[in-house]
Amino acid sequence: MLSSQYDFDVLYYAHYKLKTSMKKQSVFSVCLLGIFLYLFVEGCSKPEDLVAPTHFTRVPKVTNLQGAIGVTPTGKRQLLVTWEYDTLTSNLRSWDITRNINDTSLANFVPLEIIRKPSLGYPFYSDTSATFQSSFMTTDSLDVYYRVIPNGIVNNFVGQPSDVLHMIVRRN
């Protein structure tokens, strides 16, 4: 029970201070929430973009890969492999010629020779291995597979390997 007007005034003032501080805390909480929500929305991560793919055209591809079986002037059987490339692209040093006999798995291709980029015209590779001479063939035919891999100048980038060229060599 309040005994005097003074006690009432003191109590009223204390209650008023409490209410005001509660109001300030409420406004502060709401403002803080607003800042948090705004940052929550605006702080979302932006998706990363892909870079432009450069590995497709970095080194010119091998095109029009062809092969022919013939005989050298000395009578040896010769397998001639020819191909073309984009002569406008300068990032090209040489080609690796790989071969596989009677086996199609890409891991078993054996490197034969490095063909340097010619100053004029298109490159070629002549294969006169003893394996293909009739006198050394133990079977009636051989399945020969060739694959050409270009090599670039910048960073020695190994370009896209060519399609597999399949040739059948028969014993005479």
Added chain:
Amino acid sequence: MHLRLGSLIFLLLALVFVIAGTAMAQTQTAAPRDTVVKQTADSTIQGGFLGTPWPERRVVSTVLSALIPGSGQTYLGHTEKGAAFTLGTIACALVTGLTENNIVGRNERIGELRAQYQIATNYVGADTIWTKMVSTKELLDNNVKRRDIFLKLTVALWVANMVDVIFFSGDKGEKPFGLRETERGTSLAIVPDSRNGFNAVLTVRF
């Protein structure tokens, strides 16, 4: 799209703060003798909510709903509606947060793959890395779509919660803590039945 969504959210937030701030400013501070618990039913706001002063309970419920969606409705006595708002908003916010976490991770992954791609020395390796980048990018784009959808849902639920607590949730009155009008809980009873033998009865009151 991101910038427009952010601007819209900011405008909505500013509108809510203006309403809440005006209501707080107009709330009358009661004398000590007037703070006794009283039963009031304040179902409609007459003459416009900005024109008339808000009771203290309405201000508290508005602030509560701004901080925790649904809590204001629960405070005013609409428990089911409040629970629905709370669960819905928290679920959408959770999915948004988890998807944002996935996006951050996938962004980092794309950054790593980009660095590997740039130092690749042969076509086969570069092509393998490129394929991984493309598939990661697809997943990233899907995550971004999902995050944006659930973020909009979260914001929409929060705004709906604020509109509901300000305009459509009347004050059902303050109840002393622990007092229940009806018996709540779950009960299971086996009731004998003359025709069927026994019946099992499950009752849930909430």
